[in-house]
Amino acid sequence: MSSQGRVTAWRVGIAVVVLGAWEGGVAAGAIDPFFLSRPSAITARVAAWIMSGTLWPHLWVTLEEALLGLAIGGVLGIAAGFALARAPLAARVLDPYIAMLNAVPRVVLAPLFLLWFGLDIWSKIALAVTLVFFVMFFNTLQGVRDADRALVNNVRMLGASERQLVRHVLMPSALTWILSSLQSSLGLAMVGAVVGEYLGATHGLGYMIAQAEGTFDTTGVFAGMTILSIVVVVTSAGVSRVERRLLRWKH
Amino acid sequence: MRQTQGFMNRPIALELDRVSHDFRTSDGRVYRAVDDVSLSISAGAFVAIVGPSGCGKSTLLNLIAGLLMPTSGRVRVEGHDQQGLNRRATYMFQQETLLPWKDVRDNVALGLILAGLSKADAHARADDWIARVGLTPFASHYPSQLSGGMRKRVTMAQNWILDRPQVLMDEPFSALDVHTRQLMETELLALWDVGVAGTTRRTVVFVTHDLEEAIALADEVIVLSAGPASRIVARHAVSLPRPRDLRELRTTDAFVELYRAIWSVLRGEVIKSQASVGAHV
Known part of the structure; x- marks a missing residue:
C-alpha cells in the first residue's frame, strides 16, 4: 500500500473507532445523550439543516465575515509589516505598543465592537481583523527582516534601486512567510467571526450554536461545530493549493 | 597576442590609498579588519588576493565594491573617488x-x-x-x-x-568539489580571455584562501597578513604563459617554484592566524 493510502486508512480508522465508541456508549447507556448527544443524531441534524435550507444563509454570513476579515486584516498587516521593516527606528519606538495591543484578549473586545459597529456583520469583521492583522504583521515584518543579506547585496550590486530591491527581493522573500501564516490566519478569521456571532448576532454559525445552547440542545451545538470544522478543513485545502502554486520554485 | 606583462602600462582601474576599515563588535569594541592598505590594479589585470581565513580579504573586496566605506583612506575607481556602490563592477559572492x-x-x-x-x-x-x-x-x-x-x-x-569592466569574486568556487571547481576555473579564464565585446579584458579581483587556485588563475598574487589589522605582506607577479591548461599547469616546474616562493610568505600568516584562533577557543 502506498504511504498516502496507509495514512488515509488510519484516518478513516480513527474516525470509525471514536464515533463507534461514542454511538455504542450511548446505546449501552454509559453516555447520557442529553450532555453529549450522539453521532447519528448530529448527522441527522446536519442533514436536516442542509435539506431544509436553513443552513445556507447562516453559513454564507459567517464565510462573508471571515473572508472580509481575512482580506482587510491581511492587507493592513502586510502593509504595516512592510512599513516598519523598512523603518527600523519607528519599529523600535512602536514595539511596546504593538506588544500591548496584541496582548488584549479579543473576546473582551467583542462587546465593544458590538457597541461601535452594531449587530450586523461589521462588528464580526472587526473582530476577525484584530486577530488576522497581528499574525500577518509579524510574519511580514519577520519575512522582510529575514531576507538573505547576500541576496540583497547581490541585487544591489546588479544595479537595483530601492524600489526594485523591494519588488525583486524583499516582497518575494516575505511572501513565503506570509503564505505560511495564511493557513492559521484563515482559522483565526473564522474564530473571530463565530465568536462575534456567538456574543450577539442575528445570523451566522455562531448564532446557530448560541441558539442551540440556549435551549440545552446539545445536538444542535455539535452539529454547528461539525459544520464549522468541515468548512475550515475545506477552505484550508484551498489555501494549500494556492500556496503550492505560488511557491512552486521551492519544489 | 596573448601577453602577461603588458598591462603594467595600462590605465589604473582600481586604487586603494591607505585604506583602513574598523568594525564595531557586539560588545562595543573596535575591530580593525584592514589596516593601511595601498594597492593599485591595472585595467585588464587578473589579480588574486590570498590570505588565511579571517584576514580581511572579503572586507577588502567589499570596500572595492562600495558595500563598505573605508574608516580612513580612499578608494578610487578609474581615477574617481568612490561614492556609493561601484557601478563599474559586478560582484560574485561566496554564498x-x-x-x-x-x-x-x-x-x-x-x-x-x-x-x-x-x-x-x-x-x-x-x-x-x-x-x-x-x-x-x-x-x-x-x-x-x-x-x-x-x-x-x-x-x-x-x-x-x-x-562591466571590473569583476570582483569572493571565493566563488569554494563550495564546489575539486573537479567541478577546476572546470569552473577553466570557464572563468575562457570568459575573461574573450573580454568585453571581444576586445579589452575585464579587471578581475579574485579573493581565495587557496594559493594553488590563485596562482593558476592570476597575473599577480597579493598576500594579506593574518587578522586583525591585515596588511599586504607580499605581491608576486605570475608570469605563467596564457592560455593556461589548468589540468596540467599545477605540476609544471614554473608553477611549483612560484608556489614555494609565495607559500614561504603565506605559511607564516596561516600559522599566526591558527595560533590566534586557538587562543580564542
Missing part, C-alpha cells in the same frame, strides 16, 4: 545569490531588467549567455533544481552579461 523564486532565464536577465531593458530584449540576451555557459536545456529551471556547479555558471552569466 548562493541566485533569487530562488526566479528561473535561470530571469536570474540571468535580472541586471538588464533592473537597467530598464524590455523583458523581450533582456531574455534574448540572457538566452545567449545561458548558451555560453552551456545551460540552454535548463533555462526554465529554478535554482533549487540545479547542481552547485550549474548554479555557479548561472551566477557567472548573471554577472558577466552586464559587460
Whole structure:
C-alpha cells in the first residue's frame, strides 16, 4: 500500500473507532445523550439543516465575515509589516505598543465592537481583523527582516534601486512567510467571526450554536461545530493549493 | 597576442590609498579588519588576493565594491573617488545569490531588467549567455533544481552579461568539489580571455584562501597578513604563459617554484592566524 493510502486508512480508522465508541456508549447507556448527544443524531441534524435550507444563509454570513476579515486584516498587516521593516527606528519606538495591543484578549473586545459597529456583520469583521492583522504583521515584518543579506547585496550590486530591491527581493522573500501564516490566519478569521456571532448576532454559525445552547440542545451545538470544522478543513485545502502554486520554485 | 606583462602600462582601474576599515563588535569594541592598505590594479589585470581565513580579504573586496566605506583612506575607481556602490563592477559572492523564486532565464536577465531593458530584449540576451555557459536545456529551471556547479555558471552569466569592466569574486568556487571547481576555473579564464565585446579584458579581483587556485588563475598574487589589522605582506607577479591548461599547469616546474616562493610568505600568516584562533577557543 502506498504511504498516502496507509495514512488515509488510519484516518478513516480513527474516525470509525471514536464515533463507534461514542454511538455504542450511548446505546449501552454509559453516555447520557442529553450532555453529549450522539453521532447519528448530529448527522441527522446536519442533514436536516442542509435539506431544509436553513443552513445556507447562516453559513454564507459567517464565510462573508471571515473572508472580509481575512482580506482587510491581511492587507493592513502586510502593509504595516512592510512599513516598519523598512523603518527600523519607528519599529523600535512602536514595539511596546504593538506588544500591548496584541496582548488584549479579543473576546473582551467583542462587546465593544458590538457597541461601535452594531449587530450586523461589521462588528464580526472587526473582530476577525484584530486577530488576522497581528499574525500577518509579524510574519511580514519577520519575512522582510529575514531576507538573505547576500541576496540583497547581490541585487544591489546588479544595479537595483530601492524600489526594485523591494519588488525583486524583499516582497518575494516575505511572501513565503506570509503564505505560511495564511493557513492559521484563515482559522483565526473564522474564530473571530463565530465568536462575534456567538456574543450577539442575528445570523451566522455562531448564532446557530448560541441558539442551540440556549435551549440545552446539545445536538444542535455539535452539529454547528461539525459544520464549522468541515468548512475550515475545506477552505484550508484551498489555501494549500494556492500556496503550492505560488511557491512552486521551492519544489 | 596573448601577453602577461603588458598591462603594467595600462590605465589604473582600481586604487586603494591607505585604506583602513574598523568594525564595531557586539560588545562595543573596535575591530580593525584592514589596516593601511595601498594597492593599485591595472585595467585588464587578473589579480588574486590570498590570505588565511579571517584576514580581511572579503572586507577588502567589499570596500572595492562600495558595500563598505573605508574608516580612513580612499578608494578610487578609474581615477574617481568612490561614492556609493561601484557601478563599474559586478560582484560574485561566496554564498548562493541566485533569487530562488526566479528561473535561470530571469536570474540571468535580472541586471538588464533592473537597467530598464524590455523583458523581450533582456531574455534574448540572457538566452545567449545561458548558451555560453552551456545551460540552454535548463533555462526554465529554478535554482533549487540545479547542481552547485550549474548554479555557479548561472551566477557567472548573471554577472558577466552586464559587460562591466571590473569583476570582483569572493571565493566563488569554494563550495564546489575539486573537479567541478577546476572546470569552473577553466570557464572563468575562457570568459575573461574573450573580454568585453571581444576586445579589452575585464579587471578581475579574485579573493581565495587557496594559493594553488590563485596562482593558476592570476597575473599577480597579493598576500594579506593574518587578522586583525591585515596588511599586504607580499605581491608576486605570475608570469605563467596564457592560455593556461589548468589540468596540467599545477605540476609544471614554473608553477611549483612560484608556489614555494609565495607559500614561504603565506605559511607564516596561516600559522599566526591558527595560533590566534586557538587562543580564542
